[in-house]
Amino acid sequence: MKKLVIIAFICLSSLAQAQLTSKQEVAAELVEKREAQKKEITNNYLALKSNFITSDSLAVAKNALALQQSLKNFRFKKLNLEQMNEGTKKRKELIELAAEISATKNINKQRKIFESLSVKFWDLAPKFKAENTKLYLQVCPMTSAKWLSDSKEIKNPYYxxxxxxCGEVKASL
Structure with missing residues (x-):
C-alpha cells in the first residue's frame, strides 16, 4: 500500500510540474503576442503620421484601416472594471476616428480627424506602446495641433x- 501511495505521489508531482511548465510557456506566448499587438498598433499610427508628412491621402486611408483593425484586435489587461470600461470606450472612439479617416480621400479632412485621433491616442499610448518603444508628444505652436512620434525630430504632419x-516636444513615454 505504501508503494502505491508513493508511486501515486510521484506521478501527481510530475503531472503538476508538467502543468506548471505548460502554463509558463503559455503565459510567455501570450506576453509575446500582446507585445506584437502593441507594436502593430504603434507602427500603424506612426505610418499614418508619416503618410500625412508626404501628403499621400490614399496611403493615409490604407493605414487608417490598418490602425482600425489592429485596435479592434487589442484587449486591455490588468485593469479594474472602471478602467476597463474607460479604456474600451476610448479604444472604440479611436476605431471610429480611424474609420472616418479611411472613409475620405480629402487630405485636409483626414488631417482634421487625425488631430482628434492623436489626442485620444496619447491618452491610451501607455497601454498601446510596446516595451522597447519611446514615444514623444509633439505640438505645433501655431495651431496647438498634437501628434506622436518615435523621434524627437520634428516633422509636422499638419503643415x-x-x-x-515647426513644433516642439511636450512629453515622452
Whole structure:
C-alpha cells in the first residue's frame, strides 16, 4: 500500500510540474503576442503620421484601416472594471476616428480627424506602446495641433510643405 501511495505521489508531482511548465510557456506566448499587438498598433499610427508628412491621402486611408483593425484586435489587461470600461470606450472612439479617416480621400479632412485621433491616442499610448518603444508628444505652436512620434525630430504632419520642422516636444513615454 505504501508503494502505491508513493508511486501515486510521484506521478501527481510530475503531472503538476508538467502543468506548471505548460502554463509558463503559455503565459510567455501570450506576453509575446500582446507585445506584437502593441507594436502593430504603434507602427500603424506612426505610418499614418508619416503618410500625412508626404501628403499621400490614399496611403493615409490604407493605414487608417490598418490602425482600425489592429485596435479592434487589442484587449486591455490588468485593469479594474472602471478602467476597463474607460479604456474600451476610448479604444472604440479611436476605431471610429480611424474609420472616418479611411472613409475620405480629402487630405485636409483626414488631417482634421487625425488631430482628434492623436489626442485620444496619447491618452491610451501607455497601454498601446510596446516595451522597447519611446514615444514623444509633439505640438505645433501655431495651431496647438498634437501628434506622436518615435523621434524627437520634428516633422509636422499638419503643415509639411510650409512648416515641416515647426513644433516642439511636450512629453515622452
Amino acid at each position: 509639411p510643405k510650409n512648416m515641416l520642422t
